[in-house]
Amino acid sequence: MSMGMNSEQQAKAEMDNMYRWTRHVYDFSRKYYLLGRDMLISQLNAQDGENICEVGCGTARNLIKMAKRYPQAHFHGLDASDEMLKTARASVEKAYIQLPLVQAFAQSFDPQSLFGLEKPLDKIVFSYSLSIIPPWKESIDHALELLPLGGEIHIVDFGSMDGQPAWFRKLIFWFLDKFHVYHKPEILEHLNTLQAQGKGILQTTHLYKGYSYMAVFTKA
Numbered sequence: 001m002s003m004g005m006n007s008e009q010q011a012k013a014e015m016d017n018m019y020r021w022t023r024h025v026y027d028f029s030r031k032y033y034l035l036g037r038d039m040l041i042s043q044l045n046a047q048d049g050e051n052i053c054e055v056g057c058g059t060a061r062n063l064i065k066m067a068k069r070y071p072q073a074h075f076h077g078l079d080a081s082d083e084m085l086k087t088a089r090a091s092v093e094k095a096y097i098q099l100p101l102v103q104a105f106a107q108s109f110d111p112q113s114l115f116g117l118e119k120p121l122d123k124i125v126f127s128y129s130l131s132i133i134p135p136w137k138e139s140i141d142h143a144l145e146l147l148p149l150g151g152e153i154h155i156v157d158f159g160s161m162d163g164q165p166a167w168f169r170k171l172i173f174w175f176l177d178k179f180h181v182y183h184k185p186e187i188l189e190h191l192n193t194l195q196a197q198g199k200g201i202l203q204t205t206h207l208y209k210g211y212s213y214m215a216v217f218t219k220a
Helices: 005-022 026-030 037-042 061-069 082-094 111-115 136-146 166-177 185-196
Strands: 051-055 074-079 101-103 123-127 152-158 200-207 212-219
Touching: 037 061, 037 123, 037 152, 051 061, 051 111, 061 074, 061 082, 061 123, 074 082, 074 111, 082 101, 123 136, 136 152, 136 185, 185 200, 185 212
Parallel strands: 051 074, 051 123, 074 101, 123 152
Antiparallel strands: 152 212, 200 212
16 A cells, blocks of 8 residues: 555655755765665666656766766656755756756656656666665555556665675664665565566676665566
8 A cells, every 4th residue: 555645745754854964965975885876877778768767866866877877868856855856956957967856756656747758767766765765665566557568677775785794784784774774675575576477577686795786677
């Protein structure tokens, strides 16, 4: 069941409170532990004319890199937090790039009305966002509904860290918990279930001894 309007607005208020000040140092601090983002971008393989949306775009750090790497594709971003979008819009303006950025929710956004698109999105990106989105399952299912056949969901997020030392694993999970971020093994379990149901093909790559993973789900 998706979040109701009140739940969405409560989530927005919580995100705005969290990022009201931390957005100013977000990119500097996160670059040390949000590993695999640039690998996702390099393997996105955006084609000319494709519509691509990052859900939970944060400061637009990824979107700016994507737009520079794939200038013939069309990139769009959404985030639940208006506060984070203030930083994102300033970053996009500073980069001299045209990128539509809107406040919306992962489990219910309508790309046609938000971005004025005449055709469906071709790819949807979740970069370290599903680990902080409470309705992660609804967000994945909604993304799959929005995509045409052959459309792709690209995910990079925290892994199980099974290959890391126990003390490091415990420290990272403790640190993430302070920001309401959680490793969710059920994400990959759900994607595997969708594949078993014939809804798509899943490719998974585990990075840095399980610290993070990349997943590409192609709709069938």
